[in-house]
Structure formats: structure tokens, C-alpha cells
Amino acid sequence: MTLFDRSPIVTGTSVVALKYKDGIMMATDCLASYGSLARFRDVERMVPVGEHTIVGASGELSDFDYLKEQLESLMIDEYESQDGHTLGPRNVYEYLHRVMYARRSKMNFLWNTLVVGGIKNGDRFLGCVDMKGVTYSSSTIATGYGAYLAQPILRKAVEGREDTLDEASARRILDQVMKVLFYRDARSLNKIQVTTVNASGVTISAPYSLPTEWAFAENIRGYGATPAQ
Amino acid sequence: MATTSIDSFPATARPGGFSFELHTRNQVLSSRGAAVPRATKTGTTIVGVVYKHGVVLGADTRATEGPIVADKNCEKIHYIAPNMYCCGAGTAADTEFTTNLISSQLELHRLATGRQARVVTAMTLLKQMLFKYQGQVGAALILGGCDVEGPQLFSIHPHGSTDKLPYVTMGSGSLAAMSIMEAKWTPDMERQDAIDLVDNAIRAGIFNDLGSGSNVDVTVITPEGVDVLRNYATPNERGVREGVYDYARGTTKVLTESIRSLVEVVDGDAMEVE
Numbered sequence: 001m002t003l004f005d006r007s008p009i010v011t012g013t014s015v016v017a018l019k020y021k022d023g024i025m026m027a028t029d030c031l032a033s034y035g036s037l038a039r040f041r042d043v044e045r046m047v048p049v050g051e052h053t054i055v056g057a058s059g060e061l062s063d064f065d066y067l068k069e070q071l072e073s074l075m076i077d078e079y080e081s082q083d084g085h086t087l088g089p090r091n092v093y094e095y096l097h098r099v100m101y102a103r104r105s106k107m108n109f110l111w112n113t114l115v116v117g118g119i120k121n122g123d124r125f126l127g128c129v130d131m132k133g134v135t136y137s138s139s140t141i142a143t144g145y146g147a148y149l150a151q152p153i154l155r156k157a158v159e160g161r162e163d164t165l166d167e168a169s170a171r172r173i174l175d176q177v178m179k180v181l182f183y184r185d186a187r188s189l190n191k192i193q194v195t196t197v198n199a200s201g202v203t204i205s206a207p208y209s210l211p212t213e214w215a216f217a218e219n220i221r222g223y224g225a226t227p228a229q
Numbered sequence: 230m231a232t233t234s235i236d237s238f239p240a241t242a243r244p245g246g247f248s249f250e251l252h253t254r255n256q257v258l259s260s261r262g263a264a265v266p267r268a269t270k271t272g273t274t275i276v277g278v279v280y281k282h283g284v285v286l287g288a289d290t291r292a293t294e295g296p297i298v299a300d301k302n303c304e305k306i307h308y309i310a311p312n313m314y315c316c317g318a319g320t321a322a323d324t325e326f327t328t329n330l331i332s333s334q335l336e337l338h339r340l341a342t343g344r345q346a347r348v349v350t351a352m353t354l355l356k357q358m359l360f361k362y363q364g365q366v367g368a369a370l371i372l373g374g375c376d377v378e379g380p381q382l383f384s385i386h387p388h389g390s391t392d393k394l395p396y397v398t399m400g401s402g403s404l405a406a407m408s409i410m411e412a413k414w415t416p417d418m419e420r421q422d423a424i425d426l427v428d429n430a431i432r433a434g435i436f437n438d439l440g441s442g443s444n445v446d447v448t449v450i451t452p453e454g455v456d457v458l459r460n461y462a463t464p465n466e467r468g469v470r471e472g473v474y475d476y477a478r479g480t481t482k483v484l485t486e487s488i489r490s491l492v493e494v495v496d497g498d499a500m501e502v503e
Contacts, residue, residue, distance in 0.1 A: 145404075148404035148408075148437075149404050149405075149407070149408040150408065151437060152408050152409065153408050153409065153412055153433075155437070176412050177408075177412075179411070180411040180412055183411045184404070184407060215416075216395055219395075220393060220394065220395075223390070223392050223393055224349065224352055224383065224391045225352065225353060
């Protein structure tokens, strides 16, 4: 049954990613929200697909679970064909594009914005596909609130420097951007994971927290003409 | 018999607040196809920052009418008092007239009290007016200034709420600008660091928000005085045309020429009018 006017129930917020010298880095927080309830706080919103690709998801997480199963089947079929080829990031991207657009055309959406990134034979790729099947490829990607809060910082830090940006700098940029998102996105969590995809493969970090500053609040009293005491 | 005395005429019916008596008439008109005029909005990225010695205000310079850029270099940082300026986002006419009105009220207040105006006074006048109009006056303001209490910064929303903070952003580009603020603001910055922060925050709005664009205006307010740095940065200057695209005489070959005089000059100069 087609239910085009349903809204997402259990959701993930922004995914951010950038291209750097040796490949791709992507970051997500570990939160699955249930509306305004921070319900599940240990969720992994990024999944490796083969040795070359990482896929991150924001939006309805049950639809992401379904997609993970589909991607697993895809990789198994490709393995079984034993044709000497493995699927790379561009192939996974094209596959997800087709799946998302096909569901959109039946008005039965998979309510996600997916970020696909990876490197194969030195070719770095980073792109996103949304619930309508719209695709976009760039050296910086950010979904959800990240498009408003993270993209300005990512573009300034990365554009033009994709080939010289080293891993430590890329990590610093993502940490800074995830911190800004924790400050200003009311559906985020200060528990994040960062994935690095380079020639050696896909490495998803253990969850960790970012240091935040709240001392500025000590000097604020009231919201207007409250006399300082 | 319906009363049509001057007291029931909308403009003089009640003191204070809007009269909504024309609402039914407007609805009927638009249902009959009369186009509702679009308000010029400012799209906008505006910011304010408190630094060690004062306040720095910043704004972009694009004014929009829907998807059209109505003004490529408008001024969004308005004078309120010698020690106070106010950035405005939202409906352009509302921000302009509201800041002018409060500036005028403050000047009279200054003359009556014989003292420098306080930032909280301007803030209170603004919020009380905006609340009275229940958000219908679409003015989202960032008010900054220096007075006896030191440098102060407020953000004022169209419904009349205020926030007192060390850094604020408003307008459609506020998230882009706020991301820069959250990444780079520190307490007690030096003057040039504060200006650079404001410049970068406005640029983030100019380049990432479609409602903002063109140039960066900066105003620095300290107890000593004010520096209005209009067009502090112009990162969107129009390109210079590179070639000469005029066709030289003779490019199109003239085959025949025929000249007919339409005017026969009997007396005087051919160019004379009378």
C-alpha cells in the first residue's frame, strides 16, 4: 500500500562528510530521536559497503535498516558473480539513486538523505541522494541542519584544498563542525563517530564526545533590563 | 442606517495597534484576483559581537522582493543614537520606520533628561512597540551600543522578545553566520579579531544563503565613539568586461546610400526648436 503522506517516526539528524588528500571522512552522531525524545543513544548511522565505500543516513532509521539489507544482498550477489569486479563508491551511489527514485516514482518514499563516500583505485567520490532521488556530488556534503550550519564551514575549509588536506586537519574540521551542530541543532547528541575511508579500507571510530564551552553563560543575567547584582 | 462618521473610519478608529477592519475587504479583493503587493524583505544576514572594548555590528547589503534582488547595496545598520546602532532583518519598511521612530523618541528623551541614552532604554522602547503590534511589524533587530553600563548587545524578535547575549545573528543567513560564531568566538577579543569574526560570519551568509549577498557593512561602537565602516568588504564586485565588442564601421558592407531631407530649412538653424 502506498502511503505518501506519512511522516518519519524514529529519525537521525545531520550527516557531514568531506574529501581529503587520501580519501573521504564522514561523521554522524549516535542519536535516534523519537520526535523530541532522545530515545536511542548508541545508534550507528554509518555502514561500510564492501572495502571501498561508506554510506551514512539521516531521516527515518527503519528505512535505513531496510536499505542496509538491500545493500548486503547487492554485495553478496556481486561476490557470487565472481567476475573479478567489486562494487565501488560510484556503483553504490548509482544503485541507491535508482532505488530512491524508483520508490519516489511509486509515491512510497524511503524517508532518508543518504551520503555515499569512498575511494577506489585512487578515485575519490562523495555524494548524496535524498528521498526524492535528487543527487548531488561535491567535495563537502552535509544533510539536514548540517546544510545550514556545517556546510558554510566545510566549504570554506575544504574547497580548493581537497588534494592537500591531511587526515589530522580533516578530523579537526569535522570535530569543529559536529560541535557547532551539537550547540545549535536541538535534535543532536554529543556522542559522535567519524569514519575514514582511504586505500587501506573503511575505519569507523568508536563513539566519543567533544569538549564544549558553557562558561560564557556565567556573565549573562536576564534577557533585557534585569539589573546586574 | 450605518454610521459612517470619522470615528469609524479605520485610520482614526482606535489609538495604538493595528485596525483589522479592512481585512474582509482585502480577502474579497484577492479572491477576485487583485494581486497582493509583495513586501520588500531584506533576506539578510546580520550579526553582533561584544568584544573587549565595545560592540561590533555587521550586515550584508542585499534587499529582496521574493526571488528578485531589489537593492544590491542597501544599508541595514541603522543609527539609533550617537552611542547606539541597530541592524534590521525582516520587512525592510518595518525595520526602517521602527528604528527611525525609536531614534526620534530617544532624542527627545535625551533632551528631556540631559543624559546619554542607555541601550536598555532603546531596547525597551523597541520591544514594547513590537509586542503591541503582536508580530505584525516584521522587524527582527540586533541592537548594540555602549553606555554607562558598558558595551551591550541585544537581539529583538518581531513579537517583542529580547535576548541579551555576547554574540547574536538574525535573518535568513543567521544559521550560516552562527556556525562561524560558534566555531570562532572567544570572550574579550581584540578589535580587529572581532571585526574579522563579523566579516567572516557575514560572508558565510552572503555565500551560503540566497537571501543575502553583495557586500559586508561593519560598525564598531566603543565608549570613545563610533566607526561606521560602510562596505567594509566588497567580495562581489562586478567583473570588468574584457574585450571591445563594438563592430567597426565597414563590417557590414554598404551597397547603396540614399539620403532624403525630411526637413526643409526656410529660415534659421535646422536644430532650432522655436
